[in-house]
Amino acid sequence: MTGDALWTSLDAEAATAGRATGPAWAATGISIDSRSVRPGDLFIALQGPNFDGHDFVGDALAKGAAAAMIHRPVEGLPGDAPLLTVDDTMDGLVSLGGVARERSPALIAAVTGSVGKTGTKEALRLALEDQAPTYANVGNLNNHWGVPLSLARMPEEARYGIFELGMNHAGEIAPLSRQVKPHVAIVTTVEPVHLEHFDSVEAIADAKAEIFAGMGPTGIAILNRDNPHFARLLAHARTQGVGRIWSFGDHPDADARLTDCSLHANASAVSAVVMGEPVQYSLSAPGRHWVTNSLAVLLAVKALGADLSSGARGLARITPPKGRGARSRIRFGRDGRSGSFLLIDESYNASPASLAAALTVLGQTDLGPQGRHVAVLGDMLELGEQAAALHAGLREDLIARKVDLVFACGPLMANLYDTLPPAMRGGYAPDSAALAPLVADAVRDGDVVMVKGSLGSRMAPIVAALQALEPGGDAQNGLRTATGA
Template structure:
């Protein structure tokens, strides 16, 4: 691999002192996932200190280490760059990566759908030129500069996800990324525990415009109740406004979405141009976000007809709607893995899809839902409010995990009640004992509720019979 950074370039970017010459093919802040050739940046956090792992990182193949203190076990001849503060150095390296490229850059934020929208936009842009996008959900104060620092110098399009759970967090990230196009997927009561109102969440999302490049475009959710608030901030920052939605009046409009077992058949109108295309993953919310992606492509002055194959190629990620067929004694079951995270909006989207699609093997619809986190005083009611969605989705049995889900469980008809448990590990046996051949099992919950063990328990029931696409939320 060609060098991403030389030690001289790194030292100049971060005002550091290099002990020797070396070249890095990647950048890492985690010695456990580090790849050979990476620059290891030793960050110091409230509960860990990366300097304690610098020597191990070098032993595992790191080309060099960026440090602000020298650990006792680090060899005297170790290839290092010493700085005053490694966190600031990471930010400086991200800024240097952004400054040295001529790439057109998009930034994506929103209460739901950030990662799936980012991946769809990455897929579209990569059809036209070398494209780089942040991995997974590396979208916070560490993830955003780390992602920037990994961007190759010859990148033509960059796509970065920006996240937050407090006000004031997106603004510095946007000013670091400096997007030409800024997308807000939605504003919903996510992380409401840290805000006085959803309006404040809208204002926090609108911080993405603080770093918008001159003449840049804002892609905004026309159907959202807080659209006017977002638009006002975007206009104050000089943005060109492109709206997307399903309602009449949206500049990029979802006209129709036929949801099929293996994807969507979509009709949209973008800037007056009628488009029909196929998506590999089913769900109206994904179709809606695909229209936002096309609006971003238009803002980059790309041919929309040539962009459409990029939407067809996008598949669901692990924990974000990945669907699997599993063979068990007596037949098959379908597992829908949504265990990565959850909010009221994303749970509703997942339940809607569960109810819209025919069950793969003609059996029951099983919903396994875990507590949604960071909802503050509104949490009990927001959980209870999901009862109509379970009914509308034609759920046969619901298995609910966490203290807040107790209120929802009590509202359900007896025939729908599978079990309620305070923790996910207590739910393994009730869930596994209830499953039958033919069932479709949706598992969704916030990361802190630990739904992954339930996913693995279901997966361990039988052998894989193939992967299907999913909703990718």
């Protein structure tokens, strides 16, 4: 490797057993999407059931890509186009990721769990990045192509690497773990998520335990001591030969034990004992779930040999990611209405556990004069035969959290909406596109509006419609951005 190059043509050729043609090149990044290619990227032309990246190789090179990885001829390219030809581009991507992992001196942490993966990964990045060069996968690139892509992007100078591992079915996490080979693995929690693909929550725990597959006797597993499936995960970790197993939570035997916390509308103050060391810190992300996962983060800091006090200070910079609790103040003035409301964007995903946590945060958030707590809810997907009952069961949480008004969309949320007291019913529509104008017309000064639903429920357009109420807001641009994620 030379200079700031992530991959040279010689390195990539050797890593993939491919054939480089055209002038020598040095890539500073990797992209699999021609729309977001940056100058200097190596563009990898992946082929899927509904797309073929080979159709966009010319576009990528025109945007300044350093080279393109292909596995079939591409028409219309200059004879001297910088190309790396391999047997299969997906296999080539995995090979790049594997070589990047082998050459890296970084200590590696992996994070999985039914909920809280991305937030925990980002919190760990903040806890470590002031101590040494730290790399974490972008967003939630946590699947069969996102993980090798993230590995291939890891710079050699990184001393800590953090990777999120996700799944929808059994057998998906184990190969990802074997690619990442984590020194430390966090399982945030096990909850009834993706039940459509599993016979039981216990089966989900078994699938999450696949994260231990890439570890060994020197590895450290970090588990939620308060979760009902702790013993099951513990047994899996021991069976798979993980050297040490640490735990976090309220439990008196937890290695990172919460001793006190003060939950506020916009932050939390936390006191804990981590491996016998008292620590106090603040989180700028509200909610008890952030507090619990912060204990796992600090255990990981300790497991990776980093400084605990510095890690705790880094947690003060946590902000909820887009679609996972991000907040914005929307000021509006149209149709005889004016004022502002607080928007809580939870539109990226939803499960019974994450929705319960989000409703708790909504109920704790301060209102303006005459304001209301408003929940805008879309279907929670992949819940199998229990889906209708789990949606209807949200009624008690909504009432307990003193939610004033509920808007809902989707056939599953109809099971909830029909059970609500009439005064709580703000509006129902079959889909988010039809619900968006109802919500936008109903918001008023002082409200707190939380939007949440599974990704497949497409709740982001509702967020965009609410953001577009602000003078200068562009509803169409917002909708394109939100639905193109």
